Structures are given as C-alpha cells and as structure tokens.
Amino acid sequence: MSFKKFQLNEKVLAGVTAAGYKKPTPIQDQSIAHIMDGRDVMGLAETGTGKTAAFVLPILQRLMQGQRGRIRALIIAPTRELSEQTHEAILQLGLKTKLSSATIYGGVSVVNQINKLRSRVDIVSACPGRLLDHIGRGTIDLSSVEVLVLDEADHMFDMGFLPEVRKIVKHLPAHRQTLLFSATMPSEIRSLANDLLSDPVNIQIGNSAPVMTVSHKFYPVQTEQKTALLKDILKKTDTQSVLVFTRTKSRAKSLAEQLNRGGHNATSLHGNLTQQKRKQSLDGFRDGRFEVMVATDIAARGIDVSRISHVINYDMPSTAEAYTHRIGRTGRATKTGDAFTFITGQDAELLRSLKKLLGDKWQYQNVDGLTVSPSVCESMGTRAGQLTRPGGNGRKLFSSRTPSARRPQGRSFKDADRIFWSPRAQQAV
Ligand code: AMP
Secondary structure, three states, X not given: OOHXXXXXXXXXXXXXXXXXXXXXXXXXXXXXXXXXXXXXXXXXXXXXXXXXXXXXXXXXXXXOOOOOOOXXXXXXXXXXXXXXXXXXXXXXXXXXXXXXXXXXXOOOOHHHHHHHHHXXXXXXXXXHHHHHHHHHHOOOOOOXXXXXXXXXXXXXXXXXXXHHHHHHHOOOOOOOEEEEEEOOOOHHHHHHHHHHOOOOEEEEEHHHOOOOOEEEEEEEEOHHHHXXXXXXXXXXXXXXXXXXXXOOHHHHHHHHHHHHHXXXXXXXXXXXXXXXXXXXXXXXXXXXXXXXXXXXXXXXXXXXXXXXXXXEEOOOOOOHHHHHHHHOOOOOOOOOEEEEEEEOHHHHHHHXXXXXXXXXXXXXXXXXXXXXXXXXXXXXXXXXXXXXXXXXXXXXXXXXXXXXXXXXXXXXXHHHHHHHOXXXXXXXX
C-alpha cells in the first residue's frame, strides 16, 4: 500500500517521493491517519522504524493550511544529533512546502538561534535545556504551537530531562495535539503521558525488541585483547561503515587514535568535543570519509547513518535497553546489519538478560588466539554477592545484601544501576 492512501498534499507527497519511500513502514501505517485526524498518539516504537516521518508528514500536512511564520509545531528530543536529524528530515520531506524549520540546542551560538527565531519559523526541533533558556530570555514565542512531539521520551527520562519537559509544556497552549514516542515505557513516561496526552491512540510496534534485521554475535574476550580483536574483525570482515561503542569519552578518543595509527580511517564522537567537531565527525562518517566511528552512547543516540553495516560493542552497554538503542543504529528501516558485542567476565549479568531478549537470534563467535571460552564469561560477574559495573573496571556498586533503604533512592538494583551510571551522574559521555 503506498503513501497515496493518506491523501497528503501534493507538495508533501513530492517530498516522500524525493526521499525514495515506496510504502509506509508499520509505525507510519498505523499512526499517520490518526495524527492527521488530530488525535494524540502514544507510540511505542523501536529505533529505526521510520517514526520521524510518521510525525513529520502529518505536521507538514497540517501546516500547509493556515498562517506561516509562527512556531506551530515543536519537537523536543534528548540530543542535538536527534534534533538535527529531525530538522533534516523536515527539510527533505518538506522540500516543496516552503515551510521553515529551525533547531534549538546547546553548544552553539545562542545569537544565531535568536536571529533565526526572529525570522519566520514554522517548525522547531529542540533539546530541553536550550529551549528553556530561550523561554527564560523571552526570545521564543510558543503561543501558537498546535502540535507538540516528545521524541525518544525514555531517553529524556534517562538523562534527567523530564522536569525541564514539564516546565516547557507550561508555556504551550493547553489546546494542542501531543505525540509521544518512546522505545520503552518506564512508569515515569507512562505518568508523563497520562498528564500530557488526551485520549491518545496507543500504537505499539515490535514490542521494543531490537531490530530483527540485525544478527547478534557475542565474542568472549579478555579486556586486554579487545583492541586486537577489533582490529582483526575490521581486517577480516566485509564492512561498509562501522560504529564502535565504548563506555567512556576518553576510551572513544584513544581507540579512534589507535585505529588511525593502525591504518583505518577512524573518527570519534563523544561529549568532550565541541559542536563543530561533533558535526565534522558525523558528517565525515555519514559521507563515508571515515570508515569507523568510535562513540559513546549519548553522542551516538539518534544517529541515522544509512550505510552503517556493523555496530560493535567494544564495551558492553549498561542495560538491555541501551543495547537495543545501540544496535538500532544498524539495520535501519529495511536494511540488514550485524551487531558484534565483546563480552568479558564482568558482563555475565547483562549477557543473561540479552540472551533472554534476543531469543534464538544470538550466537557466540570464536576467533582463534583472541577469544576465550564462553564459559569464562558466563560463570563470572557476580562474585561474592557483589554487583560490578558491566564491562567496566569491576568497581563495587553495592552488595546484594545492602538493605534496600541504603541503595540509591531505595530503588531496585536495576534502577539504581541505571541511575548510578546515568550519563548525568557519571559524565561518562
Ligand atoms: P527513523 O526511525 O525515523 O530514524 O528512520 C529510520 C530510517 O528509515 C531513516 O533513514 C529514514 O529515512 C528511513 N525511512 C523512514 N520511512 C521510510 C519508508 N517509508 N521507506 C523507506 N525508508 C524509510
């Protein structure tokens, strides 16, 4: 079934054709008509499923009617990269519409943003912090917003942005359409949705499991052999663009440097870089100048590089959800991709969760002289009742016998771990 069934304005449809979309993805199929009807939508969708176009197309359609030059659609996202990507999707799909789109995020000149906002803007893609800054300065007028989109809401929660989001919403007209997209549905997001959405249509795509066009291979390895294993894989595997994840900013930087010294064209993407350097890395990775990009989770969140053939978890992610997000960078839309994960003796806990999550879709991979027996990784990790940081330095978080009252905020181990290692707490990204 083609996009014609939505009876989109011909200028909007022209953007769909220019983007090369032949038929709607499931999330688009299930949500576009409802959004065009003005309904609130809560979309539980995997990464890479085409959810950006699912909300951008109905927004463009709505904005073809009515006055131009006032902010009528506001999209809030957790990272600059995601805001930038949404902005680019608006430019691509809205090519013929003459609607104007702007981005608002930190790390770049506020003056340029103010100038852009003073000119006529119809759609704004923003990160919460800088948006609140503009609200405080009185440099943005949100009184005409008709559609609010909260994208990757679970990640905004992980980053501690929900209080900011609630503050921003107070500055928007009460009568509006609200769309919320999230890959997972923690209770905090459910309660945000209850507060902000009115009689929403609930759409769930794929039960938030990792993209199934991806194959999942696990390499049991000693920590000190990881770099040699990575180099071996890069040498022997037929790859296009490879995204490598590390846990810390410094490791992302040093690993990219090591790969460069080893003859690879590698770059890094992490929170210590200026916005300009981040853009250079990302643009170079996108257009193929860099074959490898080594990144931390936050920096890589929302990256849409269609040519990524392999995601390599040099360091294990901290949660199964983070795994889903990482490997969502490959196998986007209908393409296939491979996810390789290095596991050490400290990753046993998470390995068990991932095996459960992936069912029969995963396998161990052996490389002579570089990998170790899987049993080494399966049997370790929670020695003497201690929880250790997955993939990390074995630092003790708290003992399993610690009374719940003394665990951070009295939460379960899983939640506490998530908070302890949250990007904001750790500044690890
Ligand atoms: P998203 O989940 O919105 O980040 O989209 C993931 C990728 O799928 C992007 O590269 C989109 O350009 C692409 N995409 C979105 N909708 C379609 C479609 N209907 N057909 C083919 N590709 C699509």
